[in-house]
Amino acid sequence: MPRRRQAVTIKHVAADAGVSLQTVSRVINNEPNVRPEMAERVRSSINRLGYVPLIAAQRMGGSKSRLILSLNDRDRTIAGWQNREGTDWVDQMLLGGMLTCGRHGYRLILELVDTHSDHIERELLSAIGALRPDGVILTPPHSQDPAILDLLERQGISIARIGSLTPGPGFSLTMGDEDAARRATEHLIALGHRRIGFIAGASDYELSGWRVTGWRAALADAGLADDLLAPGQFDYESGRAAAAALLAAGDPPTAIIASSDQMAIATLELARERGVSVPDDLSIISFDDTPIVRFAQPPLTAVTQPIAAVAALAVERIIAEQADGGQPAEPQSVAAELTLRASTAPPPERNRG
Amino acid sequence: MPRRRQAVTIKHVAADAGVSLQTVSRVINNEPNVRPEMAERVRSSINRLGYVPLIAAQRMGGSKSRLILSLNDRDRTIAGWQNREGTDWVDQMLLGGMLTCGRHGYRLILELVDTHSDHIERELLSAIGALRPDGVILTPPHSQDPAILDLLERQGISIARIGSLTPGPGFSLTMGDEDAARRATEHLIALGHRRIGFIAGASDYELSGWRVTGWRAALADAGLADDLLAPGQFDYESGRAAAAALLAAGDPPTAIIASSDQMAIATLELARERGVSVPDDLSIISFDDTPIVRFAQPPLTAVTQPIAAVAALAVERIIAEQADGGQPAEPQSVAAELTLRASTAPPPERNRG
DNA sequence: TTGAAAGCGCTAACAC
């Protein structure tokens, strides 16, 4: 009885097909310089023997690891899982990322890193060091963090940066935040709203600014004032404070766009407490469209972030970089959709334009 | 410039500490036969150089891969992600599994396998072959699938079987389904209900039977009839049909326990359509407690499945097996909790016991 | 177009 379970290796395939190890390796990796008939012979041996390359061995021998890391903030991710409020950001990343990886013989590994403290570097290096991934997917705010970006670049790892257009290593992927905010605002304007408030996201997120810009642009096009802007931090509490501030304005909004689901829910609950009817007295649009806003009463009209699509794109480009060696690439964008639900309606009569 | 990025390896550490490779290896793996002072010297070199063992190399050299696979049904998982209804089963597995893995220097990898078709074997072998994990975590119905279990056993892989007590390889982990159903039923009895219906889960899931048993036992203890049992398949449609059947009984239930959230929601919606008030006319308890039931109107009392805790336990035991070589182990159980919410109340007056 | 040889970083077995 063998000490270690002896699986089918490249050696067995080579022997079976009557070729060298190298030829088998070439076939596995779709490399040139193999005659079609040879390739066919090898492939049939592979199938017959049920050979599957061992990723660890591929990593040891070569330079590719066929591993892509999705780097997520540890505390935030865990909190999301523990809250059980249906936040499915991670799931959508997996949906887009894992399936795309699978199609290319890659594996997506979810990695939680503690990016709060000053030991980012150590955390990152140990994740990177243990796995040596070919690429990593970064989301805000890490996607714009110079310390993280520099470190990864020094390691020669491909970087997909979601939600950041700051110059730096890697390539950028966005979800058309400015345009989405613009369309959300235009939707409200089309419904007849003339006083449209906006609750911004945390200011250290680039996309927070883009969304404000889109909102402003739509208002400007319609000749409306953009005085109803309140700062927020994406979370429930800051959303509640922002909504309160907006509603306390001399000429309050008949519609509010919130830069996150949590802030939108906070706005909705504040409205309910004050007897402000949604959507009759106040329309609400949220950003993100995680499940919680679909279960809200009323369900919220929302900007649906194409997270899965962007994650898929990130993986595609990382894999492409392994081949092309990292050509400088233009930022790419996947448009978000505005999903209409019951939280938006024409403004009350007295406010009609 | 080096062809391949030359990271810190065990060799550098050995040189730095002035010991052999093997001694470093022993320290890394907490093996015996190293003098404390040697170990300390090695550890300080490790820290100084920032050495991190490369998992792929550990796998190549030794017999452990430090990888644990969470094997999930491909279609079901993807459907859950795409529906965006907040089902967080996968997340809870990750929460419990990943964090526990992390504490032991292991990695949890989520693997989707297409278990429908007849090529289960091929799918499984390629996942297993590429990664050679030390263990896998199986959930129903895979955790009781002889084809899957046999294959994994032949590969010498540790198996954590959640929700199955069928004899076979690996060890079983349950969530106290019978007891949970019993307690849910007792809660209703304590509220005064005497006609308590039960919607069972798919009959090919072992735990479906356990839950029915618990319900029956509680009824028997209270001297109540157990005639209000309806079959279900866990999904919304079957839940709706089952609820309709129960409500059509000559002496209909004043409370219904559903074996899944989807079936409970179906029951709730059917009740609403028929003008049956929940909880005034009908109490409802669901099994699983995914986010959707918390957002329901009214929020549902539910049996909260300790998925994260069980996943953590699964990982612990798989890792323990690497050391003890797979001693036969008793099935272990983590109790589910009954989370009280607004969907349960005393029955209408006329039905009071 | 193909093959042979030399590692990749680590651990297992065996010596000392």
Add this chain to the structure above:
DNA sequence: GTGTTAGCGCTTTCAA
């Protein structure tokens, strides 16, 4: 208690 010697399965030279 510690060091030495072989590999693990694959890819990368480089030679044929």
